[in-house]
Amino acid sequence: MTTNAVRRHDPAVFSFASDNYAGAHPEVLEAIALANGGHQVAYGDDVYTEALQEIFRRHFGADARAWPVFNGTAANVVSLRAMCAPWEAVICPETAHINVDEGGAPEVVGGLKLLPVATPDGKLTPALIDRQAWGFGDVHRAQPRVVSISNATELGTLYTPDEIKAVCEHAHGLGLLVHLDGSRLANAAAALDVPLRALTTDAGVDVLSFGGTKLGLVLGEAVVVLNPAAAHGIPYLRKTSMQLASKMRFVSVQFEALLSGDLWLRNGRQANAMAARLAAAVHAIDGVEVTRRVQANAVFARIPAVVADRLRERYRFYTWDPDTGEVRWMCAFDITEAAVDAFAAAVAEEVAAWRAETSGGPQGG
Amino acid sequence: MTTNAVRRHDPAVFSFASDNYAGAHPEVLEAIALANGGHQVAYGDDVYTEALQEIFRRHFGADARAWPVFNGTAANVVSLRAMCAPWEAVICPETAHINVDEGGAPEVVGGLKLLPVATPDGKLTPALIDRQAWGFGDVHRAQPRVVSISNATELGTLYTPDEIKAVCEHAHGLGLLVHLDGSRLANAAAALDVPLRALTTDAGVDVLSFGGTKLGLVLGEAVVVLNPAAAHGIPYLRKTSMQLASKMRFVSVQFEALLSGDLWLRNGRQANAMAARLAAAVHAIDGVEVTRRVQANAVFARIPAVVADRLRERYRFYTWDPDTGEVRWMCAFDITEAAVDAFAAAVAEEVAAWRAETSGGPQGG
Amino acid sequence: MTTNAVRRHDPAVFSFASDNYAGAHPEVLEAIALANGGHQVAYGDDVYTEALQEIFRRHFGADARAWPVFNGTAANVVSLRAMCAPWEAVICPETAHINVDEGGAPEVVGGLKLLPVATPDGKLTPALIDRQAWGFGDVHRAQPRVVSISNATELGTLYTPDEIKAVCEHAHGLGLLVHLDGSRLANAAAALDVPLRALTTDAGVDVLSFGGTKLGLVLGEAVVVLNPAAAHGIPYLRKTSMQLASKMRFVSVQFEALLSGDLWLRNGRQANAMAARLAAAVHAIDGVEVTRRVQANAVFARIPAVVADRLRERYRFYTWDPDTGEVRWMCAFDITEAAVDAFAAAVAEEVAAWRAETSGGPQGG
């Protein structure tokens, strides 16, 4: 018997809206099928989840332990709750995903206060950390306990291993722990051509949210504890955070597909390369301004609002800043050269059309 | 290229431990593959999630709206939070999953007080509800707001449509809402040979946690609002409860596989039939006492502890009550007649072996 | 200049409703006035709060440390949060104040799951504790961490020092901590004629909620940590629980008035003696049944509902169980012999009047 479900979408349609618009990598679906059939112990006591530990240790060192969860918000919240007592707080960039994109989950279900810092590029430095790292021992101030950074950042920028080391050394010197939101860690490592541990374990990161979904999983992220002394109660926090999958084997085997070979690297490189290709192509278009360094798989650019609107009739993407007209073009792991080239051509066409219409106007020739 | 993941388990091994030890139904994996490829809007604005609404309405009526989440704890907590103000409380059986199997998630992340009631069979009645439905308007008492029942119950028993109606009418008469934990609703409907709506919408249930995982999904449950006036803020509660899947199409299409045809019914019937078959087989064994009515897919029985231990070397299952020696044997959707017969034979063998060893002893002949 | 406030009540009117209907002991108001004038460091860094530590140590031993808070709910919630990680749970009698009289505050603001146990007399025993002390290490079960008892209990019964020792030894043997809700600890100690530490420190209690309000303060309770290893983060938990008084000197000096001399003992003895006097008086009335042991300052009795209603026109008190007609008569610290005798006479009158009316009826003659 075959499924009653039907295909409802055109798999030839791509977008530049978000890594999450992509589907799953075929190898990941294949892995799910491998893990199917027969019975396995539920709730994470299965052979796939057990085997996963060795795979994570290979990437992140002998002390690493991975706890799969369902999504990135959960990986961050479970990580931070495991690092903080209920009265402790988290220093993060103002632009951090935990601060602006999680609907307030850290506060609402975690009771965590965030201490945001304005940054030029989405990255914290020792000096920026100090803007919020004070008031230790003062009951009137939520006690800073964790510094949380993202790599790649929400602005498409990267920390080098040395920059992360500097953050970790400064944080540890203040008695703070370091959390890394690595929903795009594979992109960062691929871009910098370093192993995953160079940006995490070896740089001093204590707890990592390791992203799988954006890299081609159906779904799955992992809380990865690199410093066992830095996190407490994760099995209970994961359960009470409603993140314990009953048929965990299906989440774990996806990570095996991603990490036991080089799928993570292939996917990270592809996404990054497509962003670089896209940036080069649109940089050459008069009327498009690339606004930020393109280091991973995001391209930020300024284009006229009317161009953006018309382009959106052909491709989905998001406006980043309505005030300035800045847009964000994300390249998912499954974007091809042909897709980039077609999109860049569409940008060029729409800009050209707009310039033709507005020639003689204030922004025209 | 093929996945680097490897099969690590023997798909011929079955158990009687939990519905969650089973894998996914092949039609469900097929559906996931159908939904793959190309780009779809993330976070639930995809065509599969949209199409799912019509499918749920077909089963649950024109007002039904389904909100997929990751697991059963989440379906329950999101449902209850959507029904309760922060100071309101939930009346439930002492044996309810929300009370004993969710690690305290309703309290820890929902801040919800549960008002448990001891029951003979895991079921509430109007009279049992009244044991906790009091103190309205008294600030010293957490305000009862919801009555939460499960069908099938955690004890394998069933509510008939009339019994649910009686609960709903009584609750509504007191100004209370009714939540139904339907992680095994398909089993209940299959056993009673009624449509899903007979046990929910038509009986007066306000909000339903509809279970998919135990019925053969990789993962997926749904908060189903039947009475739109009874639930508030679900989009926000789902997000802040860390239950919003980015690649939602893959959760939604699994529900399509389950509900657009009769897969839910086939799987529910199979599990139930196997439990009935098992109950009949072990009932005939001297030394095994079936302790509860077998109405859905669970068999509770009392066997000597030593028999249980030896049997467990061959098949996994759980002891329900260590004091009385009661064990629980769950039949998942994928249990076959052959598996049941083999297991029943194993029970008979171990009981016989134990009787031989203990003959002349206090429990022997 | 004199205050614009006006006296709005008759200070000659007494009741038997609650210890909290009483006002403040004159010595307490005198102490507040002593502490007034000039400036003192806010938020607890004042000389009165400092001096209080020595006073508490005198009563509770060298390791005791007291943290004043505003009310009893707060003393309990701050104590329990300091003893529990966010996923841990509290075993308590079903009748515990934390379970039935605090509006769900432990769950709502503390995220704490309570594990209630039915008891005959409001008291836990090792055997009763075992009904909930299980599932250690199982993520599906909220992890039992604290046993919470009250002395005197909400049913007016008492634990002896040996009974508390038995609870503590059993709890500690299971790796659990013991919290004592001592909102009426002074009544208990007065009744048993033992020092406060015999019922707490010396019996093995880890953390105490020490009640002041019911003993004659304007307001004030104290979290008293007896075992420093058992509680964490109290300064921060007190602050975030909104229990840090800015002008703390005024709370602390009230405790000094209560505990530096024997005011606590005088007030406890008076309340207890009046309950005993009342019990003896009503016991002699045909038609009144004293339903529970009168060990502290509460008298529980069964009287006809119509008698209760008429009596309530003259004196306030609460019905404890509407089903059985059981009422509760609390004797506050300020109840006098004359007040008791007048009330007992009123009971006798109303019973007699009711008997006269119903003579010949089923309950008469």
Added chain:
Amino acid sequence: MTTNAVRRHDPAVFSFASDNYAGAHPEVLEAIALANGGHQVAYGDDVYTEALQEIFRRHFGADARAWPVFNGTAANVVSLRAMCAPWEAVICPETAHINVDEGGAPEVVGGLKLLPVATPDGKLTPALIDRQAWGFGDVHRAQPRVVSISNATELGTLYTPDEIKAVCEHAHGLGLLVHLDGSRLANAAAALDVPLRALTTDAGVDVLSFGGTKLGLVLGEAVVVLNPAAAHGIPYLRKTSMQLASKMRFVSVQFEALLSGDLWLRNGRQANAMAARLAAAVHAIDGVEVTRRVQANAVFARIPAVVADRLRERYRFYTWDPDTGEVRWMCAFDITEAAVDAFAAAVAEEVAAWRAETSGGPQGG
């Protein structure tokens, strides 16, 4: 019998550290004594609390309803929780008390996300509100629901009635509610010479935290609902927030003392006048720079760090910004002209001594 408590402090010592270093106004203690004696219904159903409603209505209009709580953090958190669903957020100045001085209580026990805005003077404007008032309907963003302002602000600045009106009109136009932290509202009204309602009810404020402690109470703040449609569940939220006083009469009668006559105004004026006197005195001292407008009862000034340290050996006060040497001098309601003059003289002495020592140095001559 007289109290065993002893006076432990010198009532002639004053400070410029905080309004909370002051004690209680004698009229307030007198009021407490008036309310003492006999029995009153507990938990707010007493005649003093009832009478208080009329007094608040006189100041704040016919719809006003006051709910006394213990402290300012609680007044703010209960107000905001009553205004927000669990997923909603609060726009406030970065310097707001709720953001920087409450230990994270809004997040920790309220689960509330704050959306802070940098301001030049601690005040929000429509344009500043817009920096966070966006993303309505987007589940990824904590939904803005309340604008919270303080008057007087934490920087000693004031909003005029028109400025508050502008904030309220803008907020209401966006579908937002307005909360006013009025821990020093009496100072603001006294300084602006307007009735309390001009800054609240008449300007469009929905819910007010009205401060009593800083104005001379022993303790007591009030949640004052001005727009009944804007707040939900306050009785339950107050209880579960552990803010329901059992002997409420003693909190309520203090507010009666403050508000039934003009004590609030006398105390506000005195504090303000002393700040103005102090500012004038120190302004005249070469080496002291008054850094902010002195509109209420706070003086901010820059003095050499060594001068601050020496001065602190004689008077307590806080450094506001260690980087710039800015200090804060608060004038409580009980500060006298003599105290101000003595303090200003001390400032002058220490500055002069420092100048003498450092003459010839880089900052001298």
